[in-house]
Amino acid sequence: MVVTVTDQTTVKESILAKIRAVELPAAPHPLSDGLLADAIEFTDSVATFVHSAETVGACVHQCISQQVSEIWEEICKTHGPGLTAHVSIDGLVDNDLKEDGPHSAAELVVFGTSGALGVAENGAIWVSDEKIHHRVSLCLTQHLVLVIYAKSIVSNMHQAYAELQNVREDYGVFISGPSKTADIEQSLVIGAHGARTLDIIIVEE
Amino acid sequence: MGTGHPAAARAFVDNRERAHWHDTALWFVREKRDKQAASLPEWETLRETASAIKLHTQTQLAEYLLEFESEAAANGCVVHWAETTSELNKIVTELLQSVNAKDVVKSKSMLTEECHLNEHLAKHGIDVVDTDLGERIVQMRKERPSHIVLPAIHTKKEEVGELFHDQLGTEKGATDPQYLTEAARQHLREKFLNADAAITGVNFAIAETGGIVVCTNEGNADIGVSLPQMHIACMGMEKLIPKLSDLSVFTRLLARSATGQSITTYTSHFHKPRRGGELHIVILNNGRTELRAEPEIREALHCIRCGACMNTCPVYRRSGGHSYNTTVPGPIGSVLNPAMDPKEHNSLPFACSLCGSCSDVCPVQIPLHHQLLTIRHSVKEAGGLARSKRLAMRLAAMVFKRPWLYKLSAGLGKFAVRLTPRFIKYSRLNVWGKGREMPPTPRGSFRKWYQKNGGNRD
Numbered sequence: 305m306v307v308t309v310t311d312q313t314t315v316k317e318s319i320l321a322k323i324r325a326v327e328l329p330a331a332p333h334p335l336s337d338g339l340l341a342d343a344i345e346f347t348d349s350v351a352t353f354v355h356s357a358e359t360v361g362a363c364v365h366q367c368i369s370q371q372v373s374e375i376w377e378e379i380c381k382t383h384g385p386g387l388t389a390h391v392s393i394d395g396l397v398d399n400d401l402k403e404d405g406p407h408s409a410a411e412l413v414v415f416g417t418s419g420a421l422g423v424a425e426n427g428a429i430w431v432s433d434e435k436i437h438h439r440v441s442l443c444l445t446q447h448l449v450l451v452i453y454a455k456s457i458v459s460n461m462h463q464a465y466a467e468l469q470n471v472r473e474d475y476g477v478f479i480s481g482p483s484k485t486a487d488i489e490q491s492l493v494i495g496a497h498g499a500r501t502l503d504i505i506i507v508e509e
Numbered sequence: 510m511g512t513g514h515p516a517a518a519r520a521f522v523d524n525r526e527r528a529h530w531h532d533t534a535l536w537f538v539r540e541k542r543d544k545q546a547a548s549l550p551e552w553e554t555l556r557e558t559a560s561a562i563k564l565h566t567q568t569q570l571a572e573y574l575l576e577f578e579s580e581a582a583a584n585g586c587v588v589h590w591a592e593t594t595s596e597l598n599k600i601v602t603e604l605l606q607s608v609n610a611k612d613v614v615k616s617k618s619m620l621t622e623e624c625h626l627n628e629h630l631a632k633h634g635i636d637v638v639d640t641d642l643g644e645r646i647v648q649m650r651k652e653r654p655s656h657i658v659l660p661a662i663h664t665k666k667e668e669v670g671e672l673f674h675d676q677l678g679t680e681k682g683a684t685d686p687q688y689l690t691e692a693a694r695q696h697l698r699e700k701f702l703n704a705d706a707a708i709t710g711v712n713f714a715i716a717e718t719g720g721i722v723v724c725t726n727e728g729n730a731d732i733g734v735s736l737p738q739m740h741i742a743c744m745g746m747e748k749l750i751p752k753l754s755d756l757s758v759f760t761r762l763l764a765r766s767a768t769g770q771s772i773t774t775y776t777s778h779f780h781k782p783r784r785g786g787e788l789h790i791v792i793l794n795n796g797r798t799e800l801r802a803e804p805e806i807r808e809a810l811h812c813i814r815c816g817a818c819m820n821t822c823p824v825y826r827r828s829g830g831h832s833y834n835t836t837v838p839g840p841i842g843s844v845l846n847p848a849m850d851p852k853e854h855n856s857l858p859f860a861c862s863l864c865g866s867c868s869d870v871c872p873v874q875i876p877l878h879h880q881l882l883t884i885r886h887s888v889k890e891a892g893g894l895a896r897s898k899r900l901a902m903r904l905a906a907m908v909f910k911r912p913w914l915y916k917l918s919a920g921l922g923k924f925a926v927r928l929t930p931r932f933i934k935y936s937r938l939n940v941w942g943k944g945r946e947m948p949p950t951p952r953g954s955f956r957k958w959y960q961k962n963g964g965n966r967d
Contacts, residue, residue, distance in 0.1 A: 312589060312590055315590045315591065315592050315596065316590040318592065319574075319590055319592060319746070319792075319794050319798065320571045320574065320575070322794070322798035323570050323571040323574075323798055323801065324571050325802075326798075326801060326802045328567055328568040328801075328807075329568070330568060331561065331564045331565045331567075331568050332565060333561075333562065333565045333751060333752075334557075334558050334561035334562060334565070335558065335562070335754070335755070335758075339754075340551065340554065340555065340558060340757070340758065341554075342550070342551050342554060343551055344549055344550060344551060356771065359771075360770070360771075360774070406735055406736050406783065407702055407736060410698070410702055423772075425761075425771060426770075426771035426772040427771070427772075428772050428776070437784075438735070438783075438784075439731075439735050439783055440731070440732060440735035440736055440783070442731070443728040443731040443732045443735070443775070444701075444732055444735075444736075460757075460761070461756075461757040461760050461761050461772075462754070462757040462758075464757065465753060465754045465756055465757040466754065466757075468753065469753065469754065472584070472718050472720070472780050473778070473780065474780055474781035474782075474783075475735075475777070475778065475779055475780065475781070475783070476777075476778045476780075477731065477775055477776060477777040477778065478760070478772065478775070478776040479774065479775060480770075480771070480772050480773070480774050480775075480776075481774055482774070483726065483727050483728040483774055483775070484726050484727070484774055485642045485643075485690060485726060485727050486659075486726075486768070487641070487642040487643035487646065487659065487660070487661055487690075488642070488646075488661070488664075488666050488669050488686040488689055488690065489534070489664075489665065489666045489686060490534055490537060490538070490659075490662075491666070491686035491687075493686050493687050493690040495690070495691070495694065496642060496690060496694065496726065496727035496728060496729070497640065497694060497697060497698070497701070497727045497728045497729045497732055498727065498728020498729075498731065498732065498774070498775065499728070
């Protein structure tokens with residue numbers, strides 16, 4: 305590398321010096337505890353979540369924990385033959401991709417895993433790559449299945465990030481619906497680069 | 510003014526049907542934004558809070574940048590600093606060369622557009638493919654994005670169909686967005702799987718945790734960076750926010766303001782590279798410290814690049830993004846560009862009716878129309894006003910300062926307008942009359958009407 309450590313240190317110090325040369329009047333951070341007072345809360349956050357998720361194109365299944373594996377099998381059958389993998393789904397023995405390279409995920413037809421929480425206001429589910437061998441599986445699979453517990457659904461993003469405090473997953477993502485684009489004349493098309501469909505299984509304990 | 514925005518907008522404006530179509534498409538997005546804003550009772554509180562977080566960050570920018578760097582390093586990422594765009598280009602080139610990368614995928618990043626990174630890398634034999642569908646379309650058309658969130662909003666599906674027929678072999682005459690998107694999916698999947706490295710922009714960088722957040726609907730950033738060994742994220746220093754929980758405020762505002770979605774499909778938080786990979790973060794200044802030093806322009810650095818000001822701007826909607834000749838067009842572009850390079854962009858603050866709609870929709874409350882007015886003053890002070898405009902303004906000032914003269918000229922003007930032949934009235938001297946008709950002159954005057962119907966004062 306031609307950019308030497310000294311070069312970088314000089315650039316950094318000069319940028320910081322330019323910033324420090326202009327002292328701005330103090331302005332406190334507006335949120336002391338990270339939460340916004342009066343943020344919208346829903347009386348039935350599960351119902352709101354279902355509505356939000358369906359609005360963004362997800363297919364929602366509500367069931368009890370004993371039914372999860374059956375629904376998973378059904379979804380896999382619907383999407384036809386091909387490679388499937390799943391991680392951290394209650395009632396199912398993990399069956400993740402084993403190959404070293406992440407490119408193996410390109411063959412995935414269905415991938416399933418669990419999300420830590422769901423957000424009612426926008427239908428998003430938080431998923432991290434903690435247990436997943438290749439994080440790209442979440443996006444590169446043709447069809448994605450996410451399982452969440454009904455009790456883990458919060459109303460809004462403030463509550464969601466409050467739950468995620470102190471969590472520094474290598475990679476974590478809020479996924480809201482299947483991948484989409486409207487880049488051609490504002491026409492909504494489901495299935496851009498990521499998963500073409502999203503099935504959400506809400507487990508009601 | 511014979512050059513600048515009016516000249517660049519002429520061709521677009523002349524095609525009335527197309528200009529109207531463009532106007533309608535963007536207004537549609539603006540209306541979706543309105544619905545989302547109205548759905549949250551706390552919308553204004555959110556905007557205020559977002560603005561206050563950004564302001565707070567600017568007051569302690571150096572400390573937060575250092576915190577970000579050390580936290581990112583602790584996560585196993587490498588932070589690089591670039592004063593200028595050419596420094597950023599150099600850093601990225603050398604990083605890519607270090608892994609012998611030839612084919613690179615990039616997800617949307619206005620910052621790399623600002624740096625003309627693609628062109629620079631091409632000179633070094635590195636091929637960059639833009640993977641956001643809209644960006645891919647403009648890249649294939651050898652254009653630049655005309656909008657920061659909807660890069661191909663100026664393009665019709667017939668044109669995309671023809672482009673894809675020529676370059677991707679889709680059926681001739683096919684214009685169905687579903688079909689064309691599928692073709693792009695297949696084409697770009699191959700690019701993803703064969704990429705040697707990936708470049709992304711950054712929506713938010715978290716000082717507290719050293720992580721970066723990238724928002725997309727297509728999933729192109731997540732796929733792009735998770736396959737090859739190297740991920741390079743390029744960010745302007747204004748992308749920094751203090752805490753992880755601050756994201757709750759910004760993720761609620763960004764997509765609602767941008768496209769009228771409640772959140773983007775993927776809001777991806779990268780704290781560590783993929784297993785066995787490396788993650789480099791390049792922080793760029795390029796004039797941002799100078800903007801920060803300008804009290805009246807400073808707040809433009811709060812911008813989260815949602816594009817809401819463009820969607821609502823009556824000038825942008827009717828003149829198209831390319832007429833601004835900048836990476837970031839529209840109201841925010843008309844502030845940022847002249848502030849950084851006043852000579853090159855001095856017509857932009859005048860591409861504005863001062864209606865103030867941009868300030869009203871801005872999710873971080875940037876007082877855009879006030880800033881545009883401020884920049885107009887600096888353009889005038891620097892002698893950047895056209896002669897015709899200078900003279901007209903001086904004349905108007907003379908008249909408005911003297912009530913008797915105003916009364917006289919208003920009375921005379923009425924007759925003059927009515928009696929002057931068209932060829933003089935709409936001559937080249939009347940720039941305002943281009944493509945516009947003067948309103949019919951009223952019989953009476955407001956002064957007379959007011960004396961009769963209104964108050965007791967003269």
